[in-house]
Amino acid sequence: MDKYLFYPGCSMESNAKAYSESLLAVCEPLGLKLEEINDWNCCGATEYLGVSLTPAYALIARNLALAYNQSNGTQTIVAPCSACYLNLAKCDYYMQERPELGVNVNDALAAGGLHYDAGSLSIRHFLDVLVNDVGLETLKSKVVRPLKGVRVAPYLGCMVPRPDYDHRWSNPEYPNELDRVLKVIGAEVIDFPLKTHCCGGHMTQIGPQTAYELIYRLISAADQYHADVMATLCPMCQMNIDAYQGETNRHKGSDIQMPIVFFTQLVGLALGLDPKDLGFGREFISTKRVLDRIGLEMPEPVEVAPVTKPRKKQEGLPMPRMPREAGDEEVNP
Amino acid sequence: MYTVPYISTPDPTNPNLRFLEEVSLRTAGVSRLEMCIQCGTCGGSCPSADDMDHTPRMLFAMIRAGYREQALKSNTPWICVSCYHCVVRCPQGVHIADVMYTLKSMAIAANADVESTAPDFAQTFVDMVEAYGRSYEFGLATRYYLKHQKKRLPGMAPMGLGMLSKERMSMRPRKIKGIDQLHKILGRAKELER
Numbered sequence: 001m002d003k004y005l006f007y008p009g010c011s012m013e014s015n016a017k018a019y020s021e022s023l024l025a026v027c028e029p030l031g032l033k034l035e036e037i038n039d040w041n042c043c044g045a046t047e048y049l050g051v052s053l054t055p056a057y058a059l060i061a062r063n064l065a066l067a068y069n070q071s072n073g074t075q076t077i078v079a080p081c082s083a084c085y086l087n088l089a090k091c092d093y094y095m096q097e098r099p100e101l102g103v104n105v106n107d108a109l110a111a112g113g114l115h116y117d118a119g120s121l122s123i124r125h126f127l128d129v130l131v132n133d134v135g136l137e138t139l140k141s142k143v144v145r146p147l148k149g150v151r152v153a154p155y156l157g158c159m160v161p162r163p164d165y166d167h168r169w170s171n172p173e174y175p176n177e178l179d180r181v182l183k184v185i186g187a188e189v190i191d192f193p194l195k196t197h198c199c200g201g202h203m204t205q206i207g208p209q210t211a212y213e214l215i216y217r218l219i220s221a222a223d224q225y226h227a228d229v230m231a232t233l234c235p236m237c238q239m240n241i242d243a244y245q246g247e248t249n250r251h252k253g254s255d256i257q258m259p260i261v262f263f264t265q266l267v268g269l270a271l272g273l274d275p276k277d278l279g280f281g282r283e284f285i286s287t288k289r290v291l292d293r294i295g296l297e298m299p300e301p302v303e304v305a306p307v308t309k310p311r312k313k314q315e316g317l318p319m320p321r322m323p324r325e326a327g328d329e330e331v332n333p
Numbered sequence: 334m335y336t337v338p339y340i341s342t343p344d345p346t347n348p349n350l351r352f353l354e355e356v357s358l359r360t361a362g363v364s365r366l367e368m369c370i371q372c373g374t375c376g377g378s379c380p381s382a383d384d385m386d387h388t389p390r391m392l393f394a395m396i397r398a399g400y401r402e403q404a405l406k407s408n409t410p411w412i413c414v415s416c417y418h419c420v421v422r423c424p425q426g427v428h429i430a431d432v433m434y435t436l437k438s439m440a441i442a443a444n445a446d447v448e449s450t451a452p453d454f455a456q457t458f459v460d461m462v463e464a465y466g467r468s469y470e471f472g473l474a475t476r477y478y479l480k481h482q483k484k485r486l487p488g489m490a491p492m493g494l495g496m497l498s499k500e501r502m503s504m505r506p507r508k509i510k511g512i513d514q515l516h517k518i519l520g521r522a523k524e525l526e527r
Contacts, residue, residue: 010468015501039510041466046415047458050437053361058522059462062515094362101361108522112514162417163430172421198380198416205477206451207412208485210384214414239501243492250488282499284492302499 002133005067005077005121006034009084009235010042015243016081016235018279022264023080023126025278029142029271030134034078037067043087046202057101058108060091065114068121080126080264082159082234089123093165125160127233127263128168131177136184144272146186150293152266153192153227154178155218157237161196172196178263182231185270190225194218199237204244212251215240219248219258229290230260238262242284259285275299352401360428360435368425369393375419375429385409389419389429392436405443410436411451450481463519466509470502 012020027034040063048056067077079085095102095118102118109115130139156178161169169175173196182189199218200211218241222230232238241260249255261283268278269291276299280287288298357364369390376388386407387395395404410433419429439445441452457477461469474493478486496502509515 013467013507014470014503015496017501041509041511041515042462042468044462045458045468047455048462049361049431049434050410050455051441051459052438052523052526053359053435054526055519055522057361058518059515062518090361097362104522104525107525108518111521112511112518114514114518158414158416158418163420173418198414198418201414201416202454203381203412203414205474206449206454207384210381210412210414214380243496243501246492247488282501284495284499304498304500 002031002129003033003035003074004129005071005074006036007040007043007063007067007077007079007084007088008036009079009081011081011235011239015239016262018265018282019080019235019238019262021277021279022262022268025273026264026268026271029273030130030139032129032134035070035074037063037070037077040066043084045083045087049087054101054104054108057091057094057105060087061095061105061109061116062112062114064088064092064121065109065116068116069114071121075120076122076124076129078124078126078129080233081236082125082157083236085123085125086159089165092118092121092123123166124168125233127160127177127181130181130267136180139181139267140184143185143270145270145294147182147266147270147294148186150187150266150290151190151226151228152182152187153190153222153225153230154182154195154263155192155222155230155232155237155241155260156196157232157234158196158198158201160233178231178233181263182266185267187266190222190227192222192225192227194221199234199240201236201240204240208247209251211240211244212248215244215248216252216254216256219245219256220254222258223256227258228293229266229287230258231263231266232260233263245285257285259283259287259290261287261290269294269296352399352404353397356396356432356435356439359439360431362428362431364432364435365425365427366393366396366432369397369427370425372424374422374424375427378418378422379413380416380418381412381414385412389413389433393427393432402445404436405440405445406447407436408447408449409433410440411447411449450477453477453481461506463516465506466512466515467507469506471504472506474502 044056044059079088106115161175162172164172179189198214200214203211238260265278275296281299281301291298357366371390373390376382376390382388387409392409413433415430417430440447454477457473461473
């Protein structure tokens with residue numbers, strides 16, 4: 001079994017739960033062992049870098065230092081989220097390119113009893129590991145439920161193939177790794193021209209008009225190519241295209257229903273896993289038509305009522321009651 | 334792999350440090366901003382250039398001309414979506430996205446009058462990360478929307494509820510165990526930043 005250090009990132013615990021569920025589910029059949037970095041912290045996404053330099057890099061580097069201390073037998077970190085992957089790689093790279101940055105970051109880390117020598121770890125994306133370590137031949141041999149007839153638009157978004165500090169990808173603007181994985185699992189892969197175009201990133205929050213235009217471009221193109229589904233590898237892309245599709249349609253006066261899932265969910269289906277264990281049902285735009293094509297039942301959509309807890313103290317404010325109904329005593333005698 | 338930079342970094346002790354050099358110096362890695370040939374590939378590649386006050390090329394010309402105030406007031410860095418299209422296409426290898434981050438942080442430090450709620454969004458995100466060690470979307474979204482986009486709240490409510498009921502967002506933050514350690518690290522890093 002190949003062992004890797006695993007940096008999940010905050011999204012995997014929240015908006016990209018389906019990614020987390022499906023990724024962990026496919027690891028076992030693929031012979032991958034992921035060991036989570038203990039007590040990792042947020043990578044700062046694209047926000048911290050724009051607030052202040054040294055703290056942003058120190059924040060990222062704490063993860064690298066923790067990972068290095070934990071690395072018994074492996075020097076590779078796997079990150080599934082695009083922003084996390086980029087930030088970890090960026091920190092490692094710039095600490096080498098600008099030694100002053102490395103010195104400052106280590107000065108800050110020392111305040112917490114940590115240290116990291118830039119270049120001691122290799123930071124890779126899960127797709128890279130799947131294509132280059134597991135290998136497409138192995139993946140092919142494990143496929144038990146080919147996704148015959150499912151038309152998929154591969155969509156990587158920006159931050160995995162670009163800027164590609166380690167030269168791991170076939171092309172920064174038109175990489176073929178995701179296409180190859182989807183082909184191997186039997187899907188009908190669309191040569192999707194917008195595969196590394198932007199989903200709007202955080203603009204869905206701070207400049208929605210900018211974001212809606214970008215989202216519309218992606219979903220309308222996928223729709224024109226008659227895609228059944230888009231497959232992505234980025235939590236932010238998935239959330240923008242899935243959760244904001246309704247808003248985008250309202251803004252543009254359109255009515256596109258383009259489901260988007262994580263590529264690991266499709267890989268999981270092909271490996272014969274249950275859609276329920278792969279996070280299907282957590283999406284806003286239903287993936288029923290995808291599962292229909294391969295003759296699978298759509299699991300019940302996840303709808304969990306918010307949890308309410310009983311109050312801690314039973315005394316406190318009295319409950320108003322109708323005196324008659326209460327029967328025994330008068331309220332406010 | 335890692336390539337050796339071919340431009341020397343400016344001397345920070347130089348009293349006549351120009352704005353261009355200051356931006357370059359505050360950028361992670363070697364910015365190569367001095368190498369810009371004003372070809373405009375960046376603006377032409379930008380998915381959000383339409384909404385920018387200045388295209389990246391114009392902004393870089395302003396920086397070079399020493400237009401400090403105008404450059405820091407520009408909304409351009411705040412509209413940048415960090416897609417890195419310009420970065421991989423730039424014939425001079427300028428770290429454009431990182432220069433944008435630098436300009437954002439300089440605008441915040443200078444308290445520049447930027448017509449955007451993005452600085453506050455970034456600061457709120459950072460506050461949440463500093464408090465818990467992890468991002469806290471529910472806190473971020475509620476605080477930011479209540480402050481800046483109240484009118485958008487009713488329209489966003491179904492989506493927010495969906496995120497909660499699909500267990501894609503938690504109302505409670507998650508805190509890391511080593512939060513004190515993180516505070517020490519960030520505290521020291523902030524001292525070094527000054």
